[in-house]
Amino acid sequence: MPALQNNTKELEDAVIVEVLESQIYHKPTIRTQQLSDDIKKTLSGKFDIGMQYHFHMELQCCSAVPTEDGLELYPSSQWMDLTQASAALVLNIPENKVHVNVRRCGGAFGGKLSRCNLVSCATALAAWLLRKPVKLFMTLKENMEIIGKRFPFSADYEVKVNNGGVIQQLTSQIFSDHGVGGNEKFSYILIFDMFKSNYKVRYL
Numbered sequence: 001m002p003a004l005q006n007n008t009k010e011l012e013d014a015v016i017v018e019v020l021e022s023q024i025y026h027k028p029t030i031r032t033q034q035l036s037d038d039i040k041k042t043l044s045g046k047f048d049i050g051m052q053y054h055f056h057m058e059l060q061c062c063s064a065v066p067t068e069d070g071l072e073l074y075p076s077s078q079w080m081d082l083t084q085a086s087a088a089l090v091l092n093i094p095e096n097k098v099h100v101n102v103r104r105c106g107g108a109f110g111g112k113l114s115r116c117n118l119v120s121c122a123t124a125l126a127a128w129l130l131r132k133p134v135k136l137f138m139t140l141k142e143n144m145e146i147i148g149k150r151f152p153f154s155a156d157y158e159v160k161v162n163n164g165g166v167i168q169q170l171t172s173q174i175f176s177d178h179g180v181g182g183n184e185k186f187s188y189i190l191i192f193d194m195f196k197s198n199y200k201v202r203y204l
Contacts, residue, residue, distance in 0.1 A: 036160070036168035044158040052150040054111025060147060061137035062120045064127035070097030071128060075120040077102055078112040086117040087124040098124070115147045151178045167199060 063074040070093065077083045080100045088095040119136055127134040138146070157172040174191065 036162075038162040039160040039168050040163045042158065042160045045156075047155045047157065049153050051152045052109075053144060054109045054147070054150065056108040056111050058108075059138045059140060059143045060112070060116055060119045061135070062116070062123040063133065063135045064120075064123045065133045066127050066131050067099075070099060071124055073098055073100050073120060073124060075100065075102065075116055075123075076108075076112055077116045077120065078108055078110070079114065079116075082114060083117055083120050086121050090121045090125055091128050110150065111147060118146070151176055 058076055061076050065072040071087070071091070073083065073087055075083050077100070080102050084095055084098045084100045087098045091098070119138065123134050123136040126136070154175045155172050157170065159167055160169040161167055172195070
């Protein structure tokens with residue numbers, strides 16, 4: 001499972017003292033369309049989740065084999081069409097010339113969504129230039145130093161429920177620190193979609 005590191009204190013400090021005010025960006029606010037009149041209890045609090053390392057047992061790796069009309073690519077990837085598009089962009093060839101073959105991949109914890117393409121593109125380029133099969137893989141040390149982490153989140157919330165415990169209204173501020181370089185910046189749209197969980201939510 002992903003290895004956790006409790007580093008939300010730095011994120012909290014940055015928000016409180018606003019030392020990074022010029023680097024804090026506000027994304028669109030989602031607001032409810034109407035307020036419920038069945039509010040019986042109000043709860044408030046704070047939820048933090050620290051930075052995580054994607055501790056997948058199979059490290060980043062890829063094999064590439066040149067063919068008469070393109071390239072056969074065997075990446076360890078969770079996002080095959082992105083791997084195909086990335087390799088084609090690096091090689092400056094049509095995407096349909098890159099054939100991606102992936103065996104079932106389990107337990108990557110999101111660590112092979114986009115970051116696998118660092119290895120896949122390097123492997124594809126080497127095979128393309130050498131016109132020979134190439135295999136590239138990382139050691140665990142290299143994997144932990146290069147691939148990056150899942151960044152920390154901090155959320156302040158106030159939730160209002162009815163007597164049955166069903167959420168009637170939820171107000172939350174969510175902060176995330178995706179690093180100085182935007183290491184796999186997470187889509188705020190996806191965050192909002194996950195945040196509502198199994199509730200059918202109507203908002204503006």
